[in-house]
Amino acid sequence: DQQVKQNSPSLSVQEGRISILNCDYTNSMFDYFLWYKKYPAEGPTFLISISSIKDKNEDGRFTVFLNKSAKHLSLHIVPSQPGDSAVYFCAARGTSGSRLTFGEGTQLTVNP
Amino acid sequence: EAGVAQSPRYKIIEKRQSVAFWCNPISGHATLYWYQQILGQGPKLLIQFQNNGVVDDSQLPKDRFSAERLKGVDSTLKIQPAKLEDSAVYLCASSLTHHNEQYFGPGTRLTVT
Numbered sequence: 001d002q003q004v005k006q007n008s009p010s011l012s013v014q015e016g017r018i019s020i021l022n023c024d025y026t027n028s029m030f031d032y033f034l035w036y037k038k039y040p041a042e043g044p045t046f047l048i049s050i051s052s053i054k055d056k057n058e059d060g061r062f063t064v065f066l067n068k069s070a071k072h073l074s075l076h077i078v079p080s081q082p083g084d085s086a087v088y089f090c091a092a093r094g095t096s097g098s099r100l101t102f103g104e105g106t107q108l109t110v111n112p
Numbered sequence: 113e114a115g116v117a118q119s120p121r122y123k124i125i126e127k128r129q130s131v132a133f134w135c136n137p138i139s140g141h142a143t144l145y146w147y148q149q150i151l152g153q154g155p156k157l158l159i160q161f162q163n164n165g166v167v168d169d170s171q172l173p174k175d176r177f178s179a180e181r182l183k184g185v186d187s188t189l190k191i192q193p194a195k196l197e198d199s200a201v202y203l204c205a206s207s208l209t210h211h212n213e214q215y216f217g218p219g220t221r222l223t224v225t
Binding site: 004009041045049091098099102104105 | 152153167205216219
């Protein structure tokens with residue numbers, strides 16, 4: 001039962017353009033959503049989060065959008081840089097605890 | 113501030129052998145998590161500790177996996193006996209409390225042959 005899904009295993013964009021990573025969830029009890037970034041041989045690093053009471057959260061080049069009715073969130077990176085090349089995980093947390101449920105990840109490659 | 117430390121970084125064992133992983137969380141972090149990440153999948157929570165007590169071990173295969181967090185600081189995760197499907201990266205994470213941001217260690221890559 002995959003409650004958080006990232007349907008694109010990989011994404012390739014040109015430096016300076018926008019990267020859009022997508023995530024869908026099925027559990028309506030999720031109320032907090034996070035994006036993590038992972039480089040090879042390192043653990044995931046927290047990037048940005050959004051509460052279900054908001055529909056947008058921005059931090060520098062990174063913006064997360066939440067569409068609760070569609071159970072969909074997306075991460076926008078503008079402008080994309082080669083150093084952004086990594087695996088990006090979407091994660092969700094429910095109201096009852098702190099367990100994170102992760103998606104499968106999307107490998108982003110930003111080409112110079 | 114030192115991050116989450118894990119050892120070993122890599123381990124290769126034969127099936128039916130036992131293995132143990134060690135984690136040292138960020139100082140002062142009360143909550144500690146162990147995740148299993150199989151290739152091509154996202155991390156899956158195995159067990160969560162609050163200080164030295166277990167909060168959530170619902171996804172831990174208790175017939176072969178065990179974990180402890182003595183004194184509420186370091187933690188060890190053990191697999192005995194290992195199966196081929198246990199090949200994965202085992203990630204340890206810690207957070208100040210259960211609702212704060214989780215910080216991950218570099219992981220231990222386990223290969224079972």
